[in-house]
Amino acid sequence: MHSPVDSPPHATGPGIALRVAAALALPTVLLLALVTVSWEPLMALDGDIARTTHRWAVDDPDLTQAFRILTDWVWDPWAMRALITVAVLWLVLHHGTWWLALWLTTTCVLGTLLQQGLKAAVDRERPVWSDPVDSAHYAAFPSGHAMTATVVCGLLLWLLHLYGAGRVLWRIALAVSVVSVVGVGLTRIWLGVHWPSDVLGGWLLGAVAVALAVVSYGRFRGAGALR
Numbered sequence: 001m002h003s004p005v006d007s008p009p010h011a012t013g014p015g016i017a018l019r020v021a022a023a024l025a026l027p028t029v030l031l032l033a034l035v036t037v038s039w040e041p042l043m044a045l046d047g048d049i050a051r052t053t054h055r056w057a058v059d060d061p062d063l064t065q066a067f068r069i070l071t072d073w074v075w076d077p078w079a080m081r082a083l084i085t086v087a088v089l090w091l092v093l094h095h096g097t098w099w100l101a102l103w104l105t106t107t108c109v110l111g112t113l114l115q116q117g118l119k120a121a122v123d124r125e126r127p128v129w130s131d132p133v134d135s136a137h138y139a140a141f142p143s144g145h146a147m148t149a150t151v152v153c154g155l156l157l158w159l160l161h162l163y164g165a166g167r168v169l170w171r172i173a174l175a176v177s178v179v180s181v182v183g184v185g186l187t188r189i190w191l192g193v194h195w196p197s198d199v200l201g202g203w204l205l206g207a208v209a210v211a212l213a214v215v216s217y218g219r220f221r222g223a224g225a226l227r
Contacts, residue, residue: 017214024211028204035141035197036122046195050127054192057133064133067187071134075184077148084108084152087159100162100217104155107213111151114205115144127192136193142201143194146185150206153177158214181206 034042057064073079084104091101119139126140153176160173185199 017211017218021208021211021215024204024208028201028208031197031201031204032118032122035124035201042197046197049196050189050192053190054127054129054133057190057192058131061133064191067190068134071145071184071187071191075145075149075180075187077144080148080152081108083156087156103213103217104159107155107209108151111147111206111209114209115142115147115202118142118205119144124195124198127195129192132192134191134193140194141198142205143185143188143198144202145188146181146194146199146202147206147209148202149181149184150203151209153181154207154210155213158210 057067088101088104091097091104119141122141123139124141126136157170157173157177160170165173181203185203188194188199189196
């Protein structure tokens with residue numbers, strides 16, 4: 001894979017990223033507003049789905065245990081952050097691209113701060129069960145697992161594109177990313193520690209964060225600030 005400074009100016013796709021961010025902005029803000037005011041139809045739908053998946057989780061302890069392993073070890077936010085750390089070290093040690101490494105780190109940090117800030121502001125309670133199969137702490141919205149996985153996988157895919165990854169590697173990475181992002185969200189609902197709209201909010205906010213990061217990087221690089 002080649003260095004991003006040798007790639008064409010459009011390689012980072014800031015125009016596409018800007019359109020993605022704009023397209024996702026309205027549903028993201030709308031969902032945030034509906035959760036904040038506890039809009040009854042959404043709360044009812046959340047409750048119906050959560051009760052159904054919780055019943056399935058209780059009835060299938062083997063699958064539930066497998067999901068706990070995935071969510072606690074494979075797709076845990078700290079495991080995702082470890083992947084970004086590896087990417088940052090690779091950028092610095094093998095390519096000397098300090099600015100890009102800093103950009104990735106900053107995006108992840110800001111994403112985490114946004115996530116925690118929204119949790120505190122919305123202060124939504126997590127589902128409560130008489131027979132829980134798992135536990136989690138702090139406020140529910142947005143799902144930290146879903147948002148972190150979306151941010152990390154999105155940034156890593158962008159990084160592969162930036163460095164001209166081959167078609168096979170790109171397709172494998174894309175498949176793994178989709179499975180991880182979708183999978184971690186579904187496990188959080190299955191384990192009864194998040195409402196479905198928490199997970200949807202994490203996905204949307206994570207995607208917006210990645211899109212805005214790509215736009216910002218493209219503009220700074222186009223201005224010569226990151227060369």
